[in-house]
Amino acid sequence: MQLTQLILEGNRLSLSRLLTQVENDSPEGRAALVELFSHTGQAHLIGVTGAPGTGKSSLVNQLTLFYRKQQNKKVAIIAVDPSSPFTGGAVLGDRVRMRDLSGDDGVFIRSMASRGSVGGLAQTTASFTQVFDAAGYDIIIIETVGAGQSEVDIARLAHTTIVVEAPGLGDDIQAIKAGILEIADVLVINKADRPGVENTERALRTALGLAHPAKRVFRHHGQTISIDVPETDAKIWAPPIHKTIATDGTGIAELADSIAKHVAHLHQNGDWALRERARLGSELDAVLQEELMSQFLEKVQKEKYDEIVENVLQRNISPYEAVRMLLNGNLK
Amino acid sequence: MQLTQLILEGNRLSLSRLLTQVENDSPEGRAALVELFSHTGQAHLIGVTGAPGTGKSSLVNQLTLFYRKQQNKKVAIIAVDPSSPFTGGAVLGDRVRMRDLSGDDGVFIRSMASRGSVGGLAQTTASFTQVFDAAGYDIIIIETVGAGQSEVDIARLAHTTIVVEAPGLGDDIQAIKAGILEIADVLVINKADRPGVENTERALRTALGLAHPAKRVFRHHGQTISIDVPETDAKIWAPPIHKTIATDGTGIAELADSIAKHVAHLHQNGDWALRERARLGSELDAVLQEELMSQFLEKVQKEKYDEIVENVLQRNISPYEAVRMLLNGNLK
Numbered sequence: 198m199q200l201t202q203l204i205l206e207g208n209r210l211s212l213s214r215l216l217t218q219v220e221n222d223s224p225e226g227r228a229a230l231v232e233l234f235s236h237t238g239q240a241h242l243i244g245v246t247g248a249p250g251t252g253k254s255s256l257v258n259q260l261t262l263f264y265r266k267q268q269n270k271k272v273a274i275i276a277v278d279p280s281s282p283f284t285g286g287a288v289l290g291d292r293v294r295m296r297d298l299s300g301d302d303g304v305f306i307r308s309m310a311s312r313g314s315v316g317g318l319a320q321t322t323a324s325f326t327q328v329f330d331a332a333g334y335d336i337i338i339i340e341t342v343g344a345g346q347s348e349v350d351i352a353r354l355a356h357t358t359i360v361v362e363a364p365g366l367g368d369d370i371q372a373i374k375a376g377i378l379e380i381a382d383v384l385v386i387n388k389a390d391r392p393g394v395e396n397t398e399r400a401l402r403t404a405l406g407l408a409h410p411a412k413r414v415f416r417h418h419g420q421t422i423s424i425d426v427p428e429t430d431a432k433i434w435a436p437p438i439h440k441t442i443a444t445d446g447t448g449i450a451e452l453a454d455s456i457a458k459h460v461a462h463l464h465q466n467g468d469w470a471l472r473e474r475a476r477l478g479s480e481l482d483a484v485l486q487e488e489l490m491s492q493f494l495e496k497v498q499k500e501k502y503d504e505i506v507e508n509v510l511q512r513n514i515s516p517y518e519a520v521r522m523l524l525n526g527n528l529k
Numbered sequence: 530m531q532l533t534q535l536i537l538e539g540n541r542l543s544l545s546r547l548l549t550q551v552e553n554d555s556p557e558g559r560a561a562l563v564e565l566f567s568h569t570g571q572a573h574l575i576g577v578t579g580a581p582g583t584g585k586s587s588l589v590n591q592l593t594l595f596y597r598k599q600q601n602k603k604v605a606i607i608a609v610d611p612s613s614p615f616t617g618g619a620v621l622g623d624r625v626r627m628r629d630l631s632g633d634d635g636v637f638i639r640s641m642a643s644r645g646s647v648g649g650l651a652q653t654t655a656s657f658t659q660v661f662d663a664a665g666y667d668i669i670i671i672e673t674v675g676a677g678q679s680e681v682d683i684a685r686l687a688h689t690t691i692v693v694e695a696p697g698l699g700d701d702i703q704a705i706k707a708g709i710l711e712i713a714d715v716l717v718i719n720k721a722d723r724p725g726v727e728n729t730e731r732a733l734r735t736a737l738g739l740a741h742p743a744k745r746v747f748r749h750h751g752q753t754i755s756i757d758v759p760e761t762d763a764k765i766w767a768p769p770i771h772k773t774i775a776t777d778g779t780g781i782a783e784l785a786d787s788i789a790k791h792v793a794h795l796h797q798n799g800d801w802a803l804r805e806r807a808r809l810g811s812e813l814d815a816v817l818q819e820e821l822m823s824q825f826l827e828k829v830q831k832e833k834y835d836e837i838v839e840n841v842l843q844r845n846i847s848p849y850e851a852v853r854m855l856l857n858g859n860l861k
Contacts, residue, residue: 227849234847248580470842477841481848482822488852489821490814509809510802515566516809517559520816524824 200225201232204332209305212332216307219324230324233331238473240273240330241460244355246341251363252387255443257340258298263449264336265303272336273329276308277322277351305334319350320487323480326354354476356469357459359383359452362401364393378404381436383455389440389448401438434462497523532557533564536664541637544664548639551656562656565663570805572605572662573792576687578673583695584719587775589672590630595781596668597635604668605661608640609654609683637666651683652819655812658686686808688801689791691715691784694733696725710736713768715787721772721780733770766794829855 203211218226247253257274264270298304309321322339329337341351360381378384378401386397437455441448463469494502505519514522535543550558579585589606596602630636641653654671661669673683692713710716710733718729769787773780795801826834837851846854 231847231849234850235844238844474838474842477848478838481838481841481851484848484852485825485855486818486822488856489825490818492856493817493821506806506810506813509813510806512567512570515563516813516816517563518566519813520820523817524820 201229201331204229204233204328205236207333209302212305212328213307215328216325219328220309220321222321226324230327233327236331237327238330240326240334240337241357242326242337242339242355243456244339244341244351244353244358245361246351246358247361247363247385247387251361252443253340253361256361256385256387256441256449257338259441259443259446259449260453261298261304261336261338262446263453265301267450267453269303270335271303271333272305272338273332273334274304274306274338274340275322275325275329276306277318277339277341305329305332319354320480320483322351323354323476323483353380353479356463356472357382357456359385359456361385361387362397363388364391364397378436382434382459383452384436384438385448385452386438386440387443390442394440398438398440405436405438434459434468493523533561533663536561536565536660537568539665541634544637544660545639547660548657551660552641552653554653558656562659565659568663569659570662572658572666572669573689574658574669574671574687575788576671576673576683576685576690577693578683578690579693579695579717579719583693584775585672585693588693588717588719588773588781589670591773591775591778591781592785593630593636593668593670594778595785597633599782599785601635602667603635603665604637604670605664605666606636606638606670606672607654607657607661608638609650609671609673637661637664651686652812652815654683655686655808655815685712685811688795688804689714689788691717691788693717693719694729695720696723696729710768714766714791715784716768716770717780717784718770718772719775722774726772730770730772737768737770766791766800825855 200211200215204215215226215229219230220226245253245257254276257276261272261274264272298306307325309318309325326337326339339351339355358380360378360383362384363386384401384405386394386401439448439452439455441452443449460469463472502523505514505522508514509516509519532543532547536547547558547561551562552558577585577589586608589608593604593606596604630638639657641650641657658669658671671683671687690712692710692715694716695718716733716737718726718733771780771784771787773784775781792801795804834855837846837854840846841848841851
């Protein structure tokens with residue numbers, strides 16, 4: 198039987214195999230993605246991001262257990278660890294995770310350490326969500342470490358983005374980022390049994406006020422468009438702040454409730470479609486960019502490329518001039 | 530007088546103006562970069578990265594004061610804050626910084642919050658280093674927040690990368706990343722007067738052992754090449770671990786000494802040239818990719834592009850098929 202057919206029927210081994218092919222960007226992986234694409238568009242993509250030490254993974258575990266036990270939903274977890282460019286830093290996290298969720302056929306966990314560029318990572322994550330979506334997973338959680346731009350880009354893949362904080366982490370002014378808050382649909386203060394939870398909540402509320410959530414961002418014809426929504430607009434989603442203790446499950450049901458409300462909100466005001474458009478538009482651009490580059494590198498002569506690089510190294514020509522020379526010599 | 534000429538003569542206002550043009554990717558900015566490029570290649574680029582709360586900014590301040598007072602070197606600081614995609618999160622940090630370093634004409638500080646893609650951020654940072662390099666700054670410090678892939682990419686621009694840790698930050702297994710350590714040339718445990726410094730040092734030494742530093746990575750013809758260096762190779766640089774207290778200057782002179790030794794090491798074993806090649810090769814590829822994409826988008830019909838995106842949204846065709854259609858229709 199065909200690999201894609203097996204995946205549509207729920208075969209876990211085939212699913213695992215395809216994810217590896219997709220990660221390696223193999224021709225089989227690409228072909229399968231094309232075949233599976235028409236089966237996508239059903240899953241709810243949830244991004245979970247936050248600094249190390251906030252207990253993100255425990256929170257994701259608890260949320261997954263909740264969706265399994267209370268709603269019988271199939272859940273896929275993609276744990277992205279972009280800070281580990283060479284070795285598999287995500288592996289340890291997996292082992293901790295497995296204790297809670299192993300043996301449940303309705304849960305699939307896949308870790309991913311960056312092997313290439315950031316663009317590559319976001320693209321692989323996007324492809325993974327498509328595979329899980331086609332394979333019938335209702336909820337796909339994309340968990341990213343940290344608060345860098347790459348994490349923001351990956352979180353943007355999601356319909357609902359959860360930003361996790363914890364009390365007492367980082368005592369300097371950089372601790373709470375307006376930028377990361379702007380992508381948050383739901384905020385969580387995890388480890389809420391720790392001292393300092395009130396301070397964290399106060400800081401979050403202040404930062405939220407500064408973050409101007411009254412904005413809708415989407416992409417169109419390769420451009421990011423940002424629309425200011427009037428403050429009085431009833432359609433605005435005000436990100437709720439939840440306090441949780443992931444280790445004992447406190448606050449998880451309430452968090453799941455907020456997530457469900459956010460999905461309803463997205464459908465009601467048309468943002469679901471906008472986010473789909475932004476997500477698929479970005480993906481299209483990324484594939485296009487990669488394809489243009491690889492087509493170009495196939496056409497360019499290695500000797501000519503090396504000679505031009507050498508001239509840049511000698512500071513004879515700038516990178517911009519080098520590109521002009523490469524393009525003039527090869528695309529005419 | 531020409532803008533570039535003014536910059537070569539040390540005019541700060543012109544420098545500031547050009548940085549803004551470069552950040553906005555204006556035609557004037559690009560033209561100036563081309564003109565200035567032949568004046569680059571003198572500066573020592575130092576990357577400083579680490580999680581929020583490690584006291585990176587204070588450390589960079591102290592290091593800058595050291596270079597100013599002890600060695601009379603001109604220092605530029607590029608503070609990159611990729612977690613702030615929309616608003617200027619870097620501004621606050623600047624104000625704190627200014628107290629120590631303001632009024633010194635041998636110091637130039639520039640903050641940068643991400644406005645576009647990660648690629649764009651790394652590219653702007655690369656362009657900034659060229660401007661400062663041409664303007665005669667001996668040391669260019671690129672300070673990045675966090676430990677994501679984008680920070681790793683930006684740190685890779687540097688000749689010498691310093692990774693800053695602090696005791697008691699993050700108590701889970703994600704706290705110390707093998708990936709970020711692999712890019713470290715020098716490690717700093719800042720806030721070394723805090724409890725837990727021995728634990729942090731022990732964890733760092735263990736992680737360093739796992740991180741296989743015996744590897745040299747460079748780029749060639751658009752590809753990343755990694756060479757395993759035999760463990761017995763005398764040319765291997767073992768990243769030293771420094772303990773500092775940035776607030777009172779403890780350990781700063783020793784850190785500066787290690788940085789100087791690293792530069793000497795890079796020149797001796799040929800890694801300086803390899804890193805230059807990797808850095809300029811990456812930059813060339815980024816400019817090339819961007820140029821290919823913008824040339825393509827100019828040629829493609831907006832209606833056709835929108836129609837294809839719509840077909841992807843309707844799940845009629847996958848992003849890969851969409852790209853194939855776009856390329857077939859327009860590049861033949």
